[in-house]
Amino acid sequence: MATDDKKKPRVHVDTSILDAKTIEEVRVQAKAKVEKERIAAAKAQLLEEFEATERQAKGLTEAMEEIFIDLAPYADRLMLDGKILFQGQTKIVRASEAAVIREMMQATWRHQSIVDGKPEDFYRRSRGQRVIPLGNGQAGVSNILRA
Numbered sequence: 058m059a060t061d062d063k064k065k066p067r068v069h070v071d072t073s074i075l076d077a078k079t080i081e082e083v084r085v086q087a088k089a090k091v092e093k094e095r096i097a098a099a100k101a102q103l104l105e106e107f108e109a110t111e112r113q114a115k116g117l118t119e120a121m122e123e124i125f126i127d128l129a130p131y132a133d134r135l136m137l138d139g140k141i142l143f144q145g146q147t148k149i150v151r152a153s154e155a156a157v158i159r160e161m162m163q164a165t166w167r168h169q170s171i172v173d174g175k176p177e178d179f180y181r182r183s184r185g186q187r188v189i190p191l192g193n194g195q196a197g198v199s200n201i202l203r204a
Contacts, residue, residue, distance in 0.1 A: 121150065122155040
């Protein structure tokens with residue numbers, strides 16, 4: 058049976074043969090080695106956290122969606138995670154953010170229907186909207202109900 062050099066039995070030596078100065082030097086070396094290992098582990102952990110954050114921000118861990126900000130007349134903006142989203146903008150955001158934005162937009166319309174005393178689906182009904190050419194390759198929507 059072949060013996061592996063790494064699996065040699067550990068030899069216990071009497072450490073009392075070392076003087077106090079040598080023992081202190083070894084203690085300092087051990088302290089430095091452990092500190093290096095701690096720093097390396099902390100760096101590795103931070104790197105992993107930062108990579109996960111960047112992947113999420115760039116849409117690599119979650120699908121991205123395009124969303125049009127359509128708010129009730131009284132609201133001109135939404136704020137999500139410190140970002141301001143203005144009425145009429147189209148943004149590309151993570152799917153989870155898009156779900157929250159849709160919920161916030163729906164809340165503005167629900168509030169508007171309560172204030173106006175109209176049924177909640179009043180603002181979702183078609184009002185004969187149509188896309189019309191404005192010239193220069195642009196188009197607009199006519200007959201939009203706005204207060």
